[in-house]
Amino acid sequence: MKKVLCIIYLALLAFPMSAQRVLSLDSCRALAIANNKELLISQEKINAAHYQKKAAFTNYLPKLSATGGYMRNQKEFSLLSDAQKGALGSVGTQVSGAMQSGIQGLLTQHPELIQNPQFMALLQALGSADIATPLNNLGNALVDAFRTDTRNMYGGALTLTQPLYMGGKIRAYNKITRYAEELARQQHNSGMQDVILSTDQAYWQVVSLANKKRLAESYLQLLQKLDGDMQKMIAEGVATKADGLSVKVKVNEAEMTMTKVDDGLSLARMLLCQLCGLDLSSPITLADEQEEDLPLSSIAANGIDLEQVYSLRPEVRSLELAAEIYKQKVNVERSAYMPSIALMGNYIATNPSVFNSFEKKFKGMWNVGVVVSMPIWHWGEGIYKVKAAKAEARIARYQLEEAKEKIELQVSQSAFKVREATKKLAMAEKNLEKANENLRYANLGFEEGVIPASNVLEAHTAWLSAQSEKIDAQIDVKLTEIYLKKATGVLQ
Known part of the structure; x- marks a missing residue:
C-alpha cells in the first residue's frame, strides 16, 4: 500500500499544480502521508533507533583507544x-x-x-x-x-579492551535497542493511520458538503419555479398574496442555506488542502463529488477475531515492546552488582624512558591482563533499583491489558455503528422514495389547483429533508467503515 501511495504521489508531482483539478481518495492519502511533518519526524526516529541498535552491537567487539599527554614539572625527580x-x-x-x-x-x-x-x-x-x-x-x-630530567614529560598509550562478561548488560542493551527500533516503526504506523483517518474524514466531509450544495441548488430551483408559478396564479386571481409571500420566504431561506453550504464547502476544501500539503486556495475537485450514490464497501462487522486485531493494532504491539524493554531494564539494573570481566591489552611509551636508565627517548612496552570488578557493598542500592525496574515492568503489562480491554470495546462499538449506519441508510433511501413520490403528487395537484401552496411547500421541505438524510447516511456509512478499519488495525 505504501508503494502504491508513493507512486500516486510521484505521478501527481509530474503534473503542474494547475492540472491537479481532480483528486481521488488514494491521491489525497498519498499527498497527506508525503507532506505530514509528524510522519517525517517519526521516520527520523526510526533511523535514529536503527543506528542506536548498531551502536549497541559494537559493545560486543574489542575497542582500541589512544591516549597521549604532556606535563611540565617545576622540579625534576x-x-x-x-x-x-x-x-x-x-x-x-x-x-x-x-x-x-x-x-x-x-x-x-x-x-x-x-x-x-x-x-x-x-x-x-x-x-x-x-x-x-x-x-x-x-x-x-x-x-x-x-x-632524570623529568621537567618535560611525554607519555602515550594504546589500549585494547575486550569485554568478556558484563553481568548481562551488553545483551540487555542490544535487546532494548532492537525493541526500540521496532517500537519506533509501530509508532510510525500508528501515526500513518491517524493521518489517513484525518484525510478520509476531511475528504468525505467535502463530498458531503458538495452533494448538499448540489441539493441546495436543486431545492432553490424548485422553489424559484414554484414562486414563478405562484406569481402567475396570483395574477390570475387563483392564489392569494399570502401564498406568494410564504413561497418567497422559503426562497429566501433556501438562498441563505445555499450561502452557508457554500461557505462550509470552501472551509472543508481548505482543511483538505492543508492536510495534503497543498496551497489553501488550490482549485481542487474530488473524484466522488459528482456521484449520486457513493460506492459502499462490504466490510464484515460480525465475527471479528480479537486476537488478530491485537496483532494488527500498532498500539498493542507498541505496549508489548514497551513491556519487553522494561523487562530488559531489570536485567540492566541487576548487572550493576554482578561481576564484570574484561581482557585488557596496552602499549605504553614515555619520554624520558626508564628501560635503559633515564633517556630522553620514546620507549615503551606492552602488557596483557584481565580486569575483574565486583561490587561488594552499596547499602542495597542495586536491590532497590531492580525492584523499581520490576515495578515499571508490571506497570507496562497492566497498561497492555488495559489497552486490550479498551480495544475490544472500541471494536464492538465500531461494528455496532457500522450496522446502525447501514440500517439508517436503508431507511433514508425508503424515505427518499416516498418523498419523491409525495413531491410529484404535490406538484401535479398544485398545477391542477386541487392542492394549496402550503402543502406543496411541505412536500418540498420533506423532499429536502429526505435527500439530506440520505447524504448524511451515506457519509455516515463511509466514516463508520473507516472507524471500524482503524479499530481493527487494517486501515492503510
Missing part, C-alpha cells in the same frame, strides 16, 4: 640527595687528601722508611700525580648519569 651529589663530585679531592694523610701517618709510625730511596721515590711520584681531577670528573659523570 632526583635519585640522589644533595649530600650524595656533593660527595661524588669531590671524590678525587677526598681520595687525594686521604692518601696524603695516610702517607704522613705511615712516615710517623715508620721513620726508617725515609732512609729508603725507592720508597721515597714512590712517594714523590704519587705526590706529583694529579689523582683528584680525574676522580672528581668521574664522580660528576656519575651524578649526571643519575639525572
Whole structure:
C-alpha cells in the first residue's frame, strides 16, 4: 500500500499544480502521508533507533583507544640527595687528601722508611700525580648519569579492551535497542493511520458538503419555479398574496442555506488542502463529488477475531515492546552488582624512558591482563533499583491489558455503528422514495389547483429533508467503515 501511495504521489508531482483539478481518495492519502511533518519526524526516529541498535552491537567487539599527554614539572625527580651529589663530585679531592694523610701517618709510625730511596721515590711520584681531577670528573659523570630530567614529560598509550562478561548488560542493551527500533516503526504506523483517518474524514466531509450544495441548488430551483408559478396564479386571481409571500420566504431561506453550504464547502476544501500539503486556495475537485450514490464497501462487522486485531493494532504491539524493554531494564539494573570481566591489552611509551636508565627517548612496552570488578557493598542500592525496574515492568503489562480491554470495546462499538449506519441508510433511501413520490403528487395537484401552496411547500421541505438524510447516511456509512478499519488495525 505504501508503494502504491508513493507512486500516486510521484505521478501527481509530474503534473503542474494547475492540472491537479481532480483528486481521488488514494491521491489525497498519498499527498497527506508525503507532506505530514509528524510522519517525517517519526521516520527520523526510526533511523535514529536503527543506528542506536548498531551502536549497541559494537559493545560486543574489542575497542582500541589512544591516549597521549604532556606535563611540565617545576622540579625534576632526583635519585640522589644533595649530600650524595656533593660527595661524588669531590671524590678525587677526598681520595687525594686521604692518601696524603695516610702517607704522613705511615712516615710517623715508620721513620726508617725515609732512609729508603725507592720508597721515597714512590712517594714523590704519587705526590706529583694529579689523582683528584680525574676522580672528581668521574664522580660528576656519575651524578649526571643519575639525572632524570623529568621537567618535560611525554607519555602515550594504546589500549585494547575486550569485554568478556558484563553481568548481562551488553545483551540487555542490544535487546532494548532492537525493541526500540521496532517500537519506533509501530509508532510510525500508528501515526500513518491517524493521518489517513484525518484525510478520509476531511475528504468525505467535502463530498458531503458538495452533494448538499448540489441539493441546495436543486431545492432553490424548485422553489424559484414554484414562486414563478405562484406569481402567475396570483395574477390570475387563483392564489392569494399570502401564498406568494410564504413561497418567497422559503426562497429566501433556501438562498441563505445555499450561502452557508457554500461557505462550509470552501472551509472543508481548505482543511483538505492543508492536510495534503497543498496551497489553501488550490482549485481542487474530488473524484466522488459528482456521484449520486457513493460506492459502499462490504466490510464484515460480525465475527471479528480479537486476537488478530491485537496483532494488527500498532498500539498493542507498541505496549508489548514497551513491556519487553522494561523487562530488559531489570536485567540492566541487576548487572550493576554482578561481576564484570574484561581482557585488557596496552602499549605504553614515555619520554624520558626508564628501560635503559633515564633517556630522553620514546620507549615503551606492552602488557596483557584481565580486569575483574565486583561490587561488594552499596547499602542495597542495586536491590532497590531492580525492584523499581520490576515495578515499571508490571506497570507496562497492566497498561497492555488495559489497552486490550479498551480495544475490544472500541471494536464492538465500531461494528455496532457500522450496522446502525447501514440500517439508517436503508431507511433514508425508503424515505427518499416516498418523498419523491409525495413531491410529484404535490406538484401535479398544485398545477391542477386541487392542492394549496402550503402543502406543496411541505412536500418540498420533506423532499429536502429526505435527500439530506440520505447524504448524511451515506457519509455516515463511509466514516463508520473507516472507524471500524482503524479499530481493527487494517486501515492503510
